[in-house]
Amino acid sequence: MAQRAGSADLPLHGGRVPPWLGERMTKLGAVITEAIVHHYGRDELLRRMAHPFWFQSFGAVMGMDWHSSGITTSVIGALKRGLKPLSGELGIHICGGRGAHSRKTPDELVAIGNRVGFDGAGLATTSRLIAKVDSAAVQDGFDLYLHGFIVTDDGRWVVVQQGMNGDRRQARRYHWLSEGLKSFIDSPHAAIEGRDQGRIVNLADRRADASRKGQLDLLASLGPDRIVREVAALEREDRQSVPAALPAQPMLPHLIMPDHHDVRESDVNMRRLHGNLAAAADRGPEDFEQLLLTPGVGARTVKALAMVAEVLHGAPCRFSDPARFSLAHGGKDRHPFPVPLRVYDETIRVMKSAVQKGRLGHQEELQALKRLDDQARRLERYATGPDLKEIVAGEFRQSTSFGGRSVFGWEEELAGDDAKGTSRG
Template sequence: MANRSGSADLPLHSGRVPKWLGERMTRLGAVITEAIVHHYGREEFLDRLSHPFWFQSFGAVMGMDWHSSGITTSVIGALKRGLNPLSNELGLHVCGGRGAQSRKTPSELFEVGNRVGFDAGRLAETSRLVAKVDSAAVQDGFDLYLHGFVVADDGKWVVIQQGMNGETRQARRYHWRSRGLTNFVDSPHAAIEGRGQGEILNLADRRADLSRNGQLDLLKNLSPERIAKEAAALMVQECGSKKSAPKDQLELPHLIMPAHHDVRESDINMKRLSGNIAAAVEQGPADFKELLLVPGVGARTVKALAMVAEVIHGAPCRFSDPARFSLAHGGKDRHPFPVPIKVYDETISVMKSAVSKARLGREEELEALKRLDEQSRRLENYVTGPDLKEIVAGEFRQSSSLGGRSVFGWES
């Protein structure tokens, strides 16, 4: 996980997360985390956070704008509010945040370190180094404004930070993971999200080792006049021949988040979506609801749970289309449809019931969610379903009955 695992373009969006959604994101984010830690452990949750495709899908399933830069701020904020009260149980701590909160990261790390016993001084230095690399060693036109540090009791950590480019109205997110990291200036990122925008200066790439050493030698051994002469000669050489990319440059998967706000069929793997829907329809009314033993859960909630189950259990390759997960609980700006509050609250209720019983050794509800995810994957190989326009139109038709709400108000 010490190498880049992908990239994406994140449009900059203004606005705030309304309180009614922020509170629900806090509860749903915490209970999904609890389920992942219960099934797979803290290491797996940290791995998920360091994967940009999963992180975007995680935010989308919680009702945030599926493609915008706001997912980063809102997810980090929701996790900080939701996980820190559970830190004694989960052994996870979220520090930092946006703006002034980011500058509090070292002091928050010392506070946690004094409680649990890890080397807070070393981690505080790590926090500063990570920020320095992405703001100074990688000069790509993005100014950092968010720094989130998620650390476990054993000192293992993930850093997620984001920069903005006001001229292009774009953001770039940087993912770091402590596991496998041996050098802060030798290809340290787990991932960098952001569309390529011309040549950048990246002295944190392992392929820049010769360049870094060469710069030090130049400063030690050459006069300013000699350096200027060498630079002029290099410019003439560069203009005379177009160099190809280095052979050792890895081709990375790119998650291109489009400028359009509406969710389109081209943004979604319809085969996977049909599997999600079919699993909910076939399993839900028949026996899934009885198995969960949660009264009042409707078929629409089971559809949302099918996508939540995939966020918990899905492999990294399953998250190349984060727009699909916005169909669980909609979006605050009515894209793809208003947030169905009744469905959202039922999802939280089911998840809390499942996790609470699992703590007592009663695994049947969490296992039922896992089977729902497995069913989705089996069915997607041969089922077909309605097109996206039909699905979204159906959501709008029943929106008011499901408590549809957005930043524009309640659906009438």
């Protein structure tokens, strides 16, 4: 039976993804997805999409705000655009989205089912039921506004949906996975992400089975008017008594996404980051200079590829610090630094080349990426390097040469003290 995999706090952020970034997210998200399916298969992709830590890291490596709720919308949107032309080849389909797009999910599932042969009508019912569970059975103060349904040709699926609490400026993301799911109302979530709001109404917990049955019996035997009177009497009694202790819930991983927009050293596992950087410096010239990269941008692109390779190959325990993956391609709001578009484009080119050649049976470039990730893990045990402020300052100094861009515009050449790397937002 699927269980909750953890929880997280996601600050609500406004704004939109600019087209120049959205187009690149679409390309990079699609080619990383292709590589995962090539190496590990479609079921593994679904498992990763259901993992809240990996999902957040995936969005961060694509240049989105590393800690905010916007990652959910942008990742689902980018994959929907990027994988649509590849759906026949990969057998993966992205339905739904934000707002009005979420309400089209059942019709999309029926249409895809008719085309590829799975029970689209049954999955449409599943989609509606999942939305009802997280909006009615789980009353935690978050109103759903996004519903993404990822399904494969053999009818396996993962659902990622998100709700917001406007008063608290927080979002909560809900992950569902079809693998191992035996019930929609007995602890079905692969994960629920969001700030701990204290005691909530959760009729989708297996411990609520007696409550669910009791509610049906009450409604049948007493009727609504008498139920209201009984509730009033219970409330009077409750005020005069000491509440009994609740059974302890098991400890679950809790990903805390802070309100601060800048990336701080406390947000990053520096040992792993130094391993990424050391692997790029050590293996890059041997494996990449002639095989993959063009002169000039190459060395910096290897650093980005080391983090992309980890998203591609890393085990779940590797994604406890999603902020680290924002150091691959920066962020649209200049946090931790402006998006280096030349590096980003080179990353896409390298990944596309590797995947396309891998389809033809030429695995050299895909294996080079795997070796880069393996080397990072070996080196992190003893690699050292600059602190995070120095790394970020270096990115700002070189931002213009890397084609740095943010929602504020193109980066301008910095001089003197300004070249140390400052943030506008």
